[in-house]
Amino acid sequence: MANNAASRVDQGSLEAIFDGPPGQQLQPIVQCVQVKPLAGSTAPTERYRVVFSDIKNFVQTMLATQANHHVHEGKLRKGCFVRLKGYNASFVKGKKILIILDLDVLEELGECEKIGEPKALEVKPEEDNKGQPGTIQGNDFYGNKGQAQQNKQQRSIPSHTKPPSSSAHANIYPIEALSPYSHKWTIKARCTNKSDIKTWHNRNGEGKLFSVNLLDESGEIRATGFNDQCDLLYELFQENSVYYISSPCRVQIAKKQFSNLNNDYELTFERDTQVEKAEEQDGVPQVRFNFTGIADLQDVQKDTTVDVVGILKEVGETSQITSKTTSKPYDKRELTLVDQTGFSVRLTVWGKTAASFDVSPDSVVAFKGVKVSDFGGRSLSLLSSGSMTVNPDIDEAHRLRGWYDAQGRTDTFESHANLQGASVGAAGGQRNDYKTISQVKEEQLGMGEEADFFSVRASIIFIKQESFAYPACTTDKCNKKVIETNPGEWHCERCNITHPKPEYRYVLSINVSDHTGQIWLSAFNETGALIMGKSADELMSLKKEDDSSDSKRLGEIFQEANHKMWNFRCKAKLDNFQEQQRVRYQVSSASPVNFVQESARLAGLIKAYHI
Template identity: 40%
Template sequence: MIDGTCKRDSVTQRASFFTVMVQLSANSCISLHTAESTDLDVFDGTHTLQVLSVKPVESHAATAVDRYRIIIADGIHFVQAMLATQLNHLVSEDKVKKYTIVNITKMTCNYVQEKRLLIILGLDVIQQSDVKIGEPTPLAPAPNKSASASTTPAAPAPAASSSSRPPPAQAAAPSKAPRPAPPPPTTSNHGSIYPIEGLSPYQNTWTIKARVTQKSDLKTYSNHRGDGKLFNITLMDDTGEIRATAFNEVAGELYDRIQEGKVYYLSRARVNFAKKQFSHLNNEYELGLDKNTLCTDLTNAPSIKYNFTPLNGLEGLNKDSTCDVLAIVQTAGELATITSKQQGREISKRELTLVDQSKFQVRMTLWGKQAEQFNSEGSVIAFKNVKVGDFGGRSLSFFSSSNMSINPPDLEAAQILRGWFDDKGKQEEFQAYQSTGGGGGGGPFEREKLKSIAEVKAAEVDETKPTSHSIKATLLFIKHDNMWYPSCQTSTCNKKVTDAGDGWICDVCKKKFPKPEYRYIMSMACADHSEQAWLQGFNEVGTVIFGGKTATELEAMKEEGADAFTAFVQEHTCETFNFVLRAKKDDYNGQTRVRYGISKILPIDYREEMKSMRDQLLGPWGQTAI
């Protein structure tokens, strides 16, 4: 039942036959639509409203940041707003959708190309509904600043019903009506203060107040224009994050003035579209710094906001995505160096083993100065914006826009983790991610989406991330050469070790072992009724194919006699398996090709196969065939 009555102070409607009575905030839409952006009583107040629509907004082609336009109503009127990107998870988790009733706790008003834009910064979901409350109508464009000073506020709208219409004063304005002039969002002795979420290339005058959560080294570069230097920082306020970069003279001027962890007013920087190859922040814009932009202010500093993913939840994240984790550093490896093929120079690195209450452990790689300065083994660390990799099943990497807070004193979750680890966590057995062929993360085997090899080869491959496929195929041939490699015996490392004469040394762990543990690295030809394909698999794949025998056991068998080894391998061909494949593009000798890695390999379960065939015969396919 829908009650269409309204009062001046509240609108009472029934959201659904089975739900409790809900009171929407009457006249909130008028207040939000007409208030100046300095009116904090309106934008920081609580408004109980209903969501009428949630639609994605097409982003700039160079970005992959999702933006959502949301229509909210108070039972009488409705207005449009943008959802801040830090609230996107509410849409993806299906918590905010059509007819959801919410408490909006924080908003801001911005102007882009003289167009008024409401941005929702904070909201709480009250309940879900399946019906619209009232018959809300649109509002006319808000009057400009000068006009609003000489007119009285509009009277409250009449009761909404199926036959009611807005009064003439609220009729739609002509399309050529002048746009309102952009007033400042908030004011201070530093001028207009804008939220990071509200920045765009179409604004000329703005100031943000933000904390520097990450500062890179001062780097040098050389290109066709000559030599130069640069550094970048990550800025954060209550609404989001943005990357800023300074070059050459500006970089030299600002590098020592900008300190990581401090708060600054920043203005006169250029707002550009973000170059996503250099930044993984959830912002479609970035800043180019000017040497006259900064003024330190340590009051009302925004704190870092986290959205922690437990370590056992990393498998559900895509490779190269970013996340926040809170973990104990169980072990810290020795400082090592590698030579970057891309940059042609040595880079420092250090491997950490992280654990948490989920009883999982994962490897975290630190680079550069973070690796060189790290000495916090056994500490609780909150990692912000670290990169997810698929080596060894799942791994993490600390890169330029990442941030870490060691033993954060104001984070309750960190204190809980510390207490758990000191009490019983030290005695726990932790599960490590395992590489399942092509690196893991390929998802489950989906029999209902089974494809032929020909269909897999014909499918489009995403340029940015692997594509997952489920197939059933028969193993025809395994390349005997280089079927395994000598690996480090540290459970979280598995890197290749080298023979030093008096033992085997791992270049990463700097540990020496009397003998290595061998791990499979396989290339095999598989086929089904449609076509043949070459598949790549790692250690667990080989263990399944050879009936549980490890690569170390096969190495010993090969040493004892090549004929017996060859016969054993041949015995395990011509067997059929279910596979989950990860199709990924890569470059080889200047040519682009698609590689098919095995994420999962499953022996055939004949009971399941027969059940699937029975379901096919009894389903539409079987009835059509008859």
């Protein structure tokens, strides 16, 4: 295996990447001899240092975040072989390094110990003296922070893309490598979103600004122009167009409250920043999405920013609300999105987007940069830095369209507002998550001072027929148990009223089971009627008939209610029974499982997690 793999490695290719002519299209096969996370990097922007060898030489590389999945999936590891498909070459602190944008792991070549005795690529004196000060991501390549590293040498080498038409833009810097210590750089990026011009007034003065989201093959970054730069650049930037942007341009720590992009830094246009629309508009990717399924929103933390794609099911009317901070009115519009997971979600758009919204229902719409709220279970809000794309030409949208045209139009959808799968319980302040029965017991829900709320999907395996209902007062909203004092006289002690007959109400004790265990639940009138398919009054009438005859109709109805699967919303709370404490699990509501939707939801989860 090692001999076969060695014959496939492109010896000398790493040196050729740095010393070859600009614009060459090398895609060498090399061996991975080391993979390590950069010191100080953490999820979700964890960075990896990878050492590649072509048998003759080895080179230090940094993996762009969009290639991290090769490490997370366990494919990119020591001893494996890869084909380098996209990269940027640079000199950093007297060393030649690569920023890897794209690669393929060649699993058919297997793995083996390091082949040969490769040597580090040497930096020629004339190369080492031509660089500019700078580091990668504000740290040195090995993760050691320190501003003293600014004095080290760095030079940008042509990226592995088609050569730009203008020699002035020969050295293109990847967005992924920008940091406060980067100087004399040029990026080639697509404008994926442009904000409206915003104004401000405070005691320090007044001004205006706008911002754009910029994207290249290595990553995304937000750029903002203030006052004069706002006047100069606002009309130049157009969404979906590609631009060359050159320093001087300030790189600073990103203000995450204003941006939904996965970058620790952002740009501020300065007086001498150069912005030029590229003649060639290809070679730069379109908007990049990282979609979260609508069903999965119940597992997303409040205030997280996500991307979603769905079928536009409903479009609400425009309404106006007044801002608490500015006291100015602004427009809002509520939309309803659905997808093949069987769930729907409410998404709010604001301002000009809400006022000018003219997308037809049943369209596929992708949203980038929406904020997750726990209002009404789970809901979404499009941020000012976010964007909306109607019927995008991407695989996810095509699959969604195929599903909707085939079956989705006639499906019914479960709402997060109904499930409240990620909302806060009114009494206990606990998350009402879906759990297995074993999790309910292992987590000791209900054992604390406050009640715990949860949801469980389980099948009924037994319902107690003894005392399944009680005689209740018929006074509106009373529901207290009444006592038969004389034939035809039922007295309520709370209301101090005697009724000719009671209204029977359910108090069911049901045993339910899932694949992890079983548990007893208490269910009351509305849930009982839903489970049994009849009112408690009707069942009491049948019980009296059965008692006076040989009929077994009541038992048949209880048997029919068994072995059906339900979504139960429950409250767990300590209760005293015969001087002993026990946890009582009370059903607050229930809904039957829609197996078509549940199958689609599970299939969506399998695809989402690449299982």
